[in-house]
Amino acid sequence: MGESRKGLFQQFSAQDWHGFRKGLEKEGLRVDQDGFIAQTPHPEALGSTLTHDRITTDYSESLLELITPVCDSTGSLLASLAETHRFVQANLGDEVLWSGSMPCRLDGDASIPIAVYGSSNSGQLRHVYRRGLDVRYGRMMQSIAGVHYNFSLPERFWTRWQSLLGDERSLQDFKSDQYFWLIRNFRRRSWLLMLLFGASPALDASFVEGVSHRLKRFSDDTWIGECATSLRMGDLGYHNNAQASLDICFNELRTYTDTLYRAIHTPWPPYEKIGQRNAEGEFIQINTNVLQIENEYYSAVRPKRTTQRGEKPIQALRSRGVEYVEVRCLDLDPFEPVGIGATQIDFLDLFLLDCLLSDSEVIGDEECSRLDGSYKDVVGKGRKADLQICFDGSLTPVRDAALSLLDRLQGLAERLDAFNGGEKNYQNALAAQRSAVTEPGNTRSDRVLAAMETAGQGHLAWTLDQSRAHQGQLREDGLDDATRTAYEKMAADSIAAQKELEASDRVSFEEYLKAYLKD
Template sequence: MFSEIGQLIFDNEAVAKTSDFTMGIEIEMQRVDENGNLSQEPYPAGAGDEQTNPWITNDFLETMSEVVTPPAAHALDAMHYLFSINNALRSALSPGELLWPLSMPPRLPKDKSKIPLAKMGPKKEAYLKEWLKRHGFSQGTPCGAHINLSIDPHVFDLVLANMSDRFNSKVELQNYLYAKIAQGFLRYRWVITYLFGASPVAEANYFDPGKGPKAPIRSIRQSSHGFGNPFSGDYTNVQRYVDRIEKGVADGKLISDYEFHGAVRFKGNTHLRELPKTGVSYLELRMLDLDPSSSVGIRTNTLRFIRLLASYFIMSPAMNPEEVEKVIARSDKMNEEVSEEHPNDVSKYQANARAFLQSLEMYADRIQLGPEYQEELEDLQDRVENPLTTPSAKLITHLKNGSLEEYAIKRAKRYQQSALQSIRPFKGFENKAKLSANELKQELFKGSWEPDKSKVDK
C-alpha cells in the first residue's frame, strides 16, 4: 500500500504529520438582491478596500465576492475563520442584499454589457476585459470553493534526513511531493465531481438560446460548460507544468500565466518561471462546487475528506512519469462523463468509485484515523451506492420550471438573517485596509477561541 516514502513515514510513526496539512479556504459568492438579480449596490464599504483587503475581495464581477481565510492547522480552525469572515461580509451588505448560495450564477440580464467587472486596478482590469472578449460573459460567473493545502514541514525534514541520496535539496523534495499530490487529485477528480457536484442547472441567460444541457446534470461548473479556458496543464513535474503554461502564453492560447485555471494549481512564487527553483509551497485545489446546504459554501467533513485524500496520495506509490499525462487525460474524460450524467442516475463509474473509497477506508483504518473520518467515508460510500443522496440529486428536487431561484433565495435569506443575529459582528475591515493574519485572529476572536491551538480536530 505504501510507497518508499510512505513506509518511511509510517515506520517513524509520523503518519499524523501527513494529515496535518495547513489549510486555507477561498469561497466565491455572487451578491444579489431579494428578487434574485445581480446586485446593483456598490461594493460594501464595511468589507474594506476590495483591492487591498486580503480576506474579502472580489473576482471577475464587482458582485462576485470572495472570502479568503488565513492558513489554519486543522479543518475546524479553517471553518471558524471562514464562518467569521463570511459573517463580516454579510454584515457589510446593503439592506436587501444577499449572497447567492449556488455555484451557477442567478439569472443574468440579456444585455450583459452594463454589468461592471471587478475593480482590481488597471492591470487586472485590462486582463479581465481581454478575458471577456475571448470567453464571453457567462463563463466568468460560476463560483466555487478553493482549498489551499501545504504539507507539514516535519514531513520534509524526515524524508530529507533519511533519503538524502534521492533528493538533493528541500526544494526538489517539495516539488516532487506536491506534484505527486496534484497528480492524485487530478486522477480522481471525477470522484470528487460525483460526490460533491452541486450545479445541476443554469439559470436564465447563462447559455445562449439552444445551447447547454437539455436536462439537469451533476455539475455544469465541473463540465466543459462551466468556467474557464480548456487549456490543459502538464503535471508530470513542476518544470513541465511551468513550461506548458509559458508555451500557452507564447502561442496566444493564454492571455498570461494567471489565466491558467486548472483544477489544481502549483503556488509559491509570484513569478511562475522561478517556481521550479524556489519550490512549490502549496497547492490550490479548484474542483469543488459551492455546497448550498452550508451558509459558507463548504462543510467541515468535506475538508476532512480532502485532507484524507492528500495524505493518501503522499503515502501511496507515485505514477510512472511517462504515464502521468495519459492517465490524467483519461481522468479528464471520465470527469466530463460523470459531470454530464443525470444526478439521479447510477454513475457509469460506480464500481471504480466504490473500489477507490474502499482503498481509502483501508488506509484510514491502517493509520488509525478518528471516527469522524470513518463516518465521512461511510456517508460518501452511501452516495456512491445511492445517487439520490448526492448534492445535485437533492437540489433537483427543488426545481420549479427548470430553475432553482426560489430555493436559492430562500436559503440566502435564511443564512443572511442568521448572520445578522450574530452576538458580536466583526467590523474591523471598515477602517483598516490590510489586517495581517495575526491581527485578523485577534480582531475576530479576541481571546474567545484560539485557532491553530484547538485539539478538537487532531
C-alpha cells in the first residue's frame, strides 16, 4: 500500500507548511431586557442583511449571523469576529445578544419573526425559503443558534500533498477527493466534538410548551436533558422527518451532489398538500420537493464552494469542486464573549487535519448506521458515566474512546507546534480536551449545568446574565475611530447596494423563481 499518509506528512518542512485557512459564521438572537426574543426589525445601523458581507440574519429577523472573512490564523480570526461583535453591541440599544444556542423565552411560532431582505427578487427568494421552513417544520427549531467553522488548506499545501501522493488527476479533482476523504473521517469521529463542545443541555420551558418530551425538570422554567450534551443537535433541535429517506452519500463529490440533487427534485406529498402558494396567492415555499434548496439539508458537516451570483451550491460544487469544509455541529460556548475561543479553534484545526491524514475507507450502509447511532448517543447521553459507543469495531466506554482519539493527535500537535516556532498552541489545545474527558464535570455541558446550579438560576436567568456580562465587556473594549468608521461605511454601502439591486430587477418574482428552479 506504500507509505502511510501520516508518514508522508512527515516530509513536510516548516518551509512547506503554510498553516490553515479558516472562517466563522456565528449566530445569536437579539433579546429584550427580560430575555424575550426581540420583536424589532434588524437595526438599520447594522446595514442591509441582504448585501452586507459580515452582518446578516439567519432564519429570523431577530437571529443575527456574524461572518468573518477567511483568515490564516486563529488570532486574526477571533480579532475579526470580536470587532464585528463590538460594532453590533454598540448598535443594539437596550437589546442583548443571546449567548446560548437554545433560545431565550418564546411565545410560540408567532413570536419568531421571519427574516426579511427587501423587495429585490433575490431578497424575496430568501424570505420565501424561510416561509417554506415555517410551513414545513414550524419556527421554533429555527430559533436555535450555533457557530459554523469553515476550514480549508492553502493551495500550496495541496500541490505539495498531491506530489507526495503521486496523484496525477487535475488539482481540482484531487482536492475534492481529499476533502471528502476528510469528511468521511469527520463522520466517524464527530461524536467527539459533541462530547467536548456540546453546550446546550438545558432549555427554557417555553421552547417545549405543549410538546411531548423526555426532559427532566431543573426548575420551574427550565428543562434539561439529564445526560445530554447538546439539545440543539438532538431530536428537539434540528431534525427533518422527510430527510430520513434521502440517504445523502458523503463518500465522494459525485454521489453527494447526485443524491442532493435528487432530493431537491423529488416531490414530497405532505409538502405538495401545503402547496407552493397560500390562499392569497403569496409564495410560501420555493417548491414542494423534499428539499427546497441545498441549505435545507441538515448535517453536521458540508463540502462547500463559494457561489457566484445566481449560482446554486450544487452547480458551484460540480463545476469547480470543493473549496472548503463547513463544520456545522458546534454549539455556542456561553462562557466565551464571541461564542467560541482560541483553544477550541486550534483543536478543530488539529482534529480536521488528522481526519485528512488518517486512513479513510468508503463508508458503507452498515457503518453509516453505526456512525449515526454513536453520534446520536453522545448528543443525547454523552454525560452518562457508563455510556458505550461502537469504536474501532467494538463497544467501548465513550471516555476511553475519546482518550484513544486524543492520544492519536499528540504527534501531530507536536509537529504543528514545531512548524510554528515551537509554540505549544496545539499541544495546549489537546491537553485542554484531555482534561475535559478525564476530569469529572469539565466538558462544556457539565460546566453549563454546574454554573446554573451554583448560581441557583434556570436557563433563562443564567444565560441572560452571561449575555449581559459579554455585552458589557465588548462595549467596554469598544472600537477605535478608524475601525468604527470602516464598519459604518460597510453598513451604508450595503444599504446602497440593496437599493441598487432592487432598482435593477427587470422581471417579476414569479418569473425570477421559475428561472431559478430551472437546472
